[in-house]
Amino acid sequence: MTWLDQLVVLAAGLGAGILTSTVGVASLLSFPVLVAVGLPPVVANTSNTVGMTPAGLSGSFGYRRELAEHPGVTVAVLITAGCGSVAGSLLLLWLPGSVFEAVVPWLILGTCVLVGVQPRLSRFLRQHATDTEPRVRVSGPTAVFATLTGAYGGYFGAGSGVMMMAVLGFGTDLEFRTVNALKTFAVMASNVVATVIFVAIADLDWLAVGLLAAGSVVGGYVGARIGRRLPAAVLRSMIVVVGIGAATFMLVH
Template sequence: MDLLETAAIFAAGIAAGGINTIVGSGSLITFPTMVALGFPPVVANVSNNIGLVPGSVTGAYGYRAELKGQRDRLLRLGTASLTGALAGAALLLGLPDRAFQFIVPALIVIALVLVVVQPRVQKWVLDRREHHRPHGGPWLWAGVLAAGVYGGYFGAAQGIVLIALLGIALDDDLQRINAAKNVLSAVVNGSAAVLFIGMQIFAGTRIDWTAVLLIAVGSTIGGLLGAKVGRRIPPLALRGVIVVVGLVALVTMLT
């Protein structure tokens, strides 16, 4: 890896860490960058996942003020993220490399539709709910589980999916929902990373540790910067950013 390639991966890590904290879809920067530099797709995917874990943690830390009062909610939903992430990571190691090219675009479209209609759907759900459920109920748990499977498998746009699900099911501020999304994304990325590292030790799964280090340092910086920016964005503007990033992600996957 020469100096230019090193700089490209590091810069992609910074951008991905920031975008993941604000919205999600940061993997659509780091993953294509690594593939363009000649990394095999599965090696790029696995190395990228591990490298983005520190960025997920710093992004969640940056939203610590918005996380106050969400401990019980996150413990409950975190079990869904953990379970789903391990299942998704196992699918990544077992399914053909090209499978996600057919799955991811459809998931991104669904997520964007949910984000756009979220305010009206949320109002409709809350108006018909007999009792307030601070944890969102069993349907949200199942949705977070499915998002965890997706995140463990590929990860790009999992933040968009989570924001859409949490925004519809929870009666809460969008910034607090984004904070919860960052924690759940960190659980997904961290759980999948542990499985990938274990598979390298016991089954020889290939991981490029130089790329992991570059993305890890870059995403750590990006996560902190993203939290500072994202916490100041009004809800309507944040929703607009989510839609724009999602559309860019969709175009990227289809071209």
């Protein structure tokens, strides 16, 4: 990479770090940049996952207050996202990338719609539910979908944060800011597990990894501070708009 390419990758890491802790579509910024500077797609994907791990760590640290509010849910998210990521990471190395990438835009579009309609649909479900107690634990079905989201995060990752927000939004009655924090924590857990696997058996571009890591560790913490202060309606709208835009971009390219 030229010095200009390196600067672009560093800036992409910073921007993607902010997106990790806010709208949850970080890889849709950082992954195309790595491909644009000349990395093969699979190497770009694995290097992107490793390089973006610091964003999840710093973002989770920034959301530590929210994560401590419901420790049981936090542990459940850690386990489901981490276990799912094992399967997803291995699939990335064993299967052609085109197998899964063909459905990625549609998955992102679908989850953006779910995030957008979740408040009204959740209110409707609560009004017709026999159990009036707030759902502050992860149920079996929610755990299954969280594990599948973790698998997707280990495989490709773009939009996995949006998907996790949809899963937790429908599966629990937690505050939106807490769900956003758990989403960031889930991305971190998925990336950490995938990083261990990729470092052991995958091809990585360590220069790209270092540049992304340097930018993303700052961006992740900054994004957490932004995400905590944004009103739920504004943050939800940002997630939907950015997610739909990213999915549309992937479909036309």
